[in-house]
Amino acid sequence: xRLKSLLCERISSTxxxxxxxxxxxxxxxxxxxxxxxxxxxxxxHKAAKQAFDTPELQKIPRIKELSKEYAEVxxxxxxxxxxxxxxxxxxxxx
Numbered sequence: 001x002r003l004k005s006l007l008c009e010r011i012s013s014t015x016x017x018x019x020x021x022x023x024x025x026x027x028x029x030x031x032x033x034x035x036x037x038x039x040x041x042x043x044x045h046k047a048a049k050q051a052f053d054t055p056e057l058q059k060i061p062r063i064k065e066l067s068k069e070y071a072e073v074x075x076x077x078x079x080x081x082x083x084x085x086x087x088x089x090x091x092x093x094x
Contacts (some may be wrong), residue, residue, distance in 0.1 A: 010024050035042070
């Protein structure tokens, strides 16, 4: 489950930020200042892109697919915990 949430986080950080990338940095008169102001966001975006450019990942999963799979895992976990509660209740001495 942690892997799924990590993937969601990485995917959402690779989504282009319109306010950051609308104008090319080279055209800005204050390119150095812009890079300093947005260094954290740009670094996060580059790291996420690099993480997904690995050869092991052929296709990046969509956030909707991950959310659906995560919901299925949570419902399975709930069913399991409910059945475990019944088993433990049956095993408890009266």
